[in-house]
Amino acid sequence: MKNITNHKRTFLPGIALLAILMISFSCSKSSNAYMNPATNTTGGSTGPGANEVFIQGMAFVPAIISVAAGTTITWTNKDAIGHTITSNDNLFNSGTLGSGKSFTFTFAKAGSYGYYCAIHPTMTATVTVN
Numbered sequence: 001m002k003n004i005t006n007h008k009r010t011f012l013p014g015i016a017l018l019a020i021l022m023i024s025f026s027c028s029k030s031s032n033a034y035m036n037p038a039t040n041t042t043g044g045s046t047g048p049g050a051n052e053v054f055i056q057g058m059a060f061v062p063a064i065i066s067v068a069a070g071t072t073i074t075w076t077n078k079d080a081i082g083h084t085i086t087s088n089d090n091l092f093n094s095g096t097l098g099s100g101k102s103f104t105f106t107f108a109k110a111g112s113y114g115y116y117c118a119i120h121p122t123m124t125a126t127v128t129v130n
């Protein structure tokens with residue numbers, strides 16, 4: 001009999017502690033969801049420089065770049081996934097460019113050079129050489 005009453009006394013605070021743990025767990029979950037949009041807006045602090053194209057957020061940035069003949073363009077993959085820089089007319093092709101990797105190509109002649117990502121063909125852009 002003594003054992004049963006002792007067990008009840010320790011069991012109730014045990015439930016209260018479990019309830020507190022569950023509440024604090026659900027609170028931390030919701031605060032994380034609240035913080036996600038804030039961390040997204042701070043991503044990508046510096047943009048591409050002159051003669052430079054970023055592959056960022058499943059897009060070429062800038063999508064249209066104008067340079068003088070003889071200019072070397074540098075593409076840098078800022079995404080976490082691989083992309084390609086593939087010329088529409090097979091003038092250049094980076095192959096799969098991993099995250100953080102760069103590719104360069106020198107445009108000798110004036111013209112409009114369309115290119116795309118072979119992995120994600122909806123990603124298209126143009127280099128205009130004057």
Ligand SMILES: [Cu+2]
Pocket residue numbers: 082083084117118119120123
């Ligand atoms: Cu891609």
